[in-house]
Amino acid sequence: xxxxxSRLRQHRLAAAGAVVLLVLVAAALFxxxxxxxxxxxxxxxxxxxxxxxxYPLGQDPLGRCILSRILYxxxxxxxxxxxxxxxxxxxxxxxxxxxxxFGGWVALVVMRLAEVFxxxxxxxxxxxxxxxxxxSFTSVLVIIGLSSWTGYARVLRGEIMSIKQQPFVEAARAxxxxxxxxxxxxxxxxxxxxxxxxxxxxxxxxxxxxSSLSFLGFGIQEPQASWGSILSQGRSxxxxxxxxxxxxxxxxxxxxxxxxxxxxxxxxxxxxxxVEQGE
Amino acid sequence: xxxYIMRRILLAIPLILGISFLVFGLMxxxxxxxxxxxxxxxxxxxxxxxxxxEWGFDKPFVVQYFMWLGKVLRGDMGRSVISGLPVSYLIKAxxxxxxxxxxxxxxxxxxxxxxxxxxxxxxxxxxxxxxASALALVGMSMPSFWLSLVLIIVFAVKLxxxxxxxxxxxxxxxxxxxxxxxxxxxxxxxxxxxSLLEVLKEDYVRTARAKGxxxxxxxxxxxxxxxxxxIVTVLGTWLAYMVVGTVIVETIFAWPGLGRLLTTALLxxxxxxxxxxxxxxxxxxxxxxxxVDVLYAVIDPRVRLG
Numbered sequence: 217x218x219x220x221x222s223r224l225r226q227h228r229l230a231a232a233g234a235v236v237l238l239v240l241v242a243a244a245l246f247x248x249x250x251x252x253x254x255x256x257x258x259x260x261x262x263x264x265x266x267x268x269x270x271y272p273l274g275q276d277p278l279g280r281c282i283l284s285r286i287l288y289x290x291x292x293x294x295x296x297x298x299x300x301x302x303x304x305x306x307x308x309x310x311x312x313x314x315x316x317x318f319g320g321w322v323a324l325v326v327m328r329l330a331e332v333f334x335x336x337x338x339x340x341x342x343x344x345x346x347x348x349x350x351x352s353f354t355s356v357l358v359i360i361g362l363s364s365w366t367g368y369a370r371v372l373r374g375e376i377m378s379i380k381q382q383p384f385v386e387a388a389r390a391x392x393x394x395x396x397x398x399x400x401x402x403x404x405x406x407x408x409x410x411x412x413x414x415x416x417x418x419x420x421x422x423x424x425x426x427s428s429l430s431f432l433g434f435g436i437q438e439p440q441a442s443w444g445s446i447l448s449q450g451r452s453x454x455x456x457x458x459x460x461x462x463x464x465x466x467x468x469x470x471x472x473x474x475x476x477x478x479x480x481x482x483x484x485x486x487x488x489x490x491v492e493q494g495e
Numbered sequence: 496x497x498x499y500i501m502r503r504i505l506l507a508i509p510l511i512l513g514i515s516f517l518v519f520g521l522m523x524x525x526x527x528x529x530x531x532x533x534x535x536x537x538x539x540x541x542x543x544x545x546x547x548x549e550w551g552f553d554k555p556f557v558v559q560y561f562m563w564l565g566k567v568l569r570g571d572m573g574r575s576v577i578s579g580l581p582v583s584y585l586i587k588a589x590x591x592x593x594x595x596x597x598x599x600x601x602x603x604x605x606x607x608x609x610x611x612x613x614x615x616x617x618x619x620x621x622x623x624x625x626x627a628s629a630l631a632l633v634g635m636s637m638p639s640f641w642l643s644l645v646l647i648i649v650f651a652v653k654l655x656x657x658x659x660x661x662x663x664x665x666x667x668x669x670x671x672x673x674x675x676x677x678x679x680x681x682x683x684x685x686x687x688x689x690s691l692l693e694v695l696k697e698d699y700v701r702t703a704r705a706k707g708x709x710x711x712x713x714x715x716x717x718x719x720x721x722x723x724x725x726i727v728t729v730l731g732t733w734l735a736y737m738v739v740g741t742v743i744v745e746t747i748f749a750w751p752g753l754g755r756l757l758t759t760a761l762l763x764x765x766x767x768x769x770x771x772x773x774x775x776x777x778x779x780x781x782x783x784x785x786x787v788d789v790l791y792a793v794i795d796p797r798v799r800l801g
Contacts, residue, residue: 332513335784336777339739340757341521344769347761348525424638428743431640432758447641451747454644455652465641473636480632 230481236474244290251284256439264457274459276449282460286467289441293423294471296357296442300422301415303361308368309404309411315369316376317399323373330366338363342425346434356435360422367414375407409486413479420475427468443468496792503788507781514777515567519560522770529766567774573767575760582771585756592662593745593752596675597737599668603676604683612687617714619692627684634681639740643674643747660749671748675740679733686729690722697721720794727790734783738776
């Protein structure tokens with residue numbers, strides 16, 4: 217563990233990513249104290265006004281404070297990212313464990329299902345499902361989560377299949393440990409490194425997916441703010457008032473970049489041999 | 496080789512069935528009465544009854560699925576609720592625009608990713624590598640819709656060099672193809688760099704250098720060819736990348752392709768059209784993956800013999 221921490225600290229870019237993430241999370245948590253205005257307070261007469269002392273990042277078409285909306289939007293965008301990541305991790309771990317540990321027809325069914333989910337382009341699946349269920353904070357995050365499990369399942373299955381052959385698992389079985397106990401106490405802890413890296417990249421992709429959905433109008437709905445939906449508000453006016461679309465876009469990029477940097481660093485620190493697990 | 500390819504093709508059949516089941520199941524959950532959608536608002540009760548029977552909407556889910564599958568296999572994917580035109584006709588009209596846009600975006604992406612990736616690996620840990628890698632990381636983290644907007648602001652609004660929408664001339668392709676190609680190139684460039692670095696550590700590269708081959712030949716003839724295997728895997732996700740990008744970029748640039756057809760269909764709850772587009776694109780992805788498998792076998796004899 218100490219060598220892991222020192223390797224991670226050596227990775228300056230990853231450290232920068234972690235710092236940016238902490239700042240963003242803090243901004244989301246303390247939004248009510250940091251925001252200069254109420255994010256839903258409208259001033260129609262001041263619509264699309266550019267940055268000023270009172271409104272540091274300018275005002276949106278309804279005259280709302282963009283900085284305040286980005287701060288509150290961080291709550292929505294980051295929680296969609298994290299919660300969708302948790303859901304896909306949970307589903308992926310269950311599926312991957314079933315397939316890897318039990319093998320046979322269970323593995324066949326799980327892996328075929330994963331193949332189907334990997335082939336249908338994820339964005340199409342999500343956008344259609346959200347349109348059918350109806351867009352909301354919950355539907356967006358659940359649907360993104362439920363459609364991103366395949367990477368975990370595939371990697372975990374491979375890891376478990378190789379760990380299962382190790383002597384310490386055989387020893388546990390000889391002791392009379394149950395399947396469940398072997399899986400949870402002996403096998404899964406040994407699969408942590410690839411999973412941690414994947415979660416980081418998965419959250420980044422969930423944030424991007426949510427912002428794309430909201431940008432197209434299929435995600436978070438007005439008056440709730442997410443980075444994507446603020447940006448989409450500025451879409452029709454970006455020729456005359458580019459600031460409305462520019463700042464939320466920077467926020468998305470910063471968050472995704474931070475997660476990607478952290479993911480890269482974690483990968484190098486946890487396992488130098490681990491190759492890119494492109495989604 | 497032939498047996499390997501046949502095996503791949505046979506394995507694709509259950510996959511396509513699974514996809515069709517997923518797509519059908521999704522649309523089964525869609526709100527609204529599909530019979531009314533197909534019949535239109537002013538249909539007589541007889542017409543409604545006919546359609547109900549033809550599509551089996553009075554039958555259980557599984558029967559409905561197989562009746563639908565039978566129709567799809569014969570090329571009938573239903574009609575658009577809004578325009579009343581056959582879905583296959585609408586898709587055929589839009590497909591060429593999307594294909595052309597994706598072609599140029601892909602070409603641009605390859606032209607950026609390969610030279611930059613090879614250069615970054617060859618000049619490892621110099622400013623060339625750092626700049627290229629930083630560009631790639633930023634490109635991967637930048638949402639394509641934001642990149643599109645920035646490109647429009649700079650090249651269309653401020654400099655007034657290029658048009659923002661329309662499809663008439665080559666100039667209309669530049670911005671959408673760039674928006675689509677750049678984000679794809681970013682991921683690909685990273686992959687080219689990593690796999691090339693991996694291969695450059697191998698003994699046969701040292702041998703090639705030791706016998707006095709020029710570095711250019713070592714890089715391109717010996718290393719890049721072996722680095723192609725992981726790179727081809729990423730090329731397999733090419734279509735999926737393009738699809739997502741297409742949906743967004745076409746919407747922004749008002750490009751009359753499949754992506755915009757899909758978003759409009761979703762907004763209008765035209766679910767037969769949505770179903771057909773998703774099914775068609777997914778089958779195309781199966782085809783692309785099949786092609787990648789064949790490419791593997793061509794590049795690496797171990798795959799087809801193993």
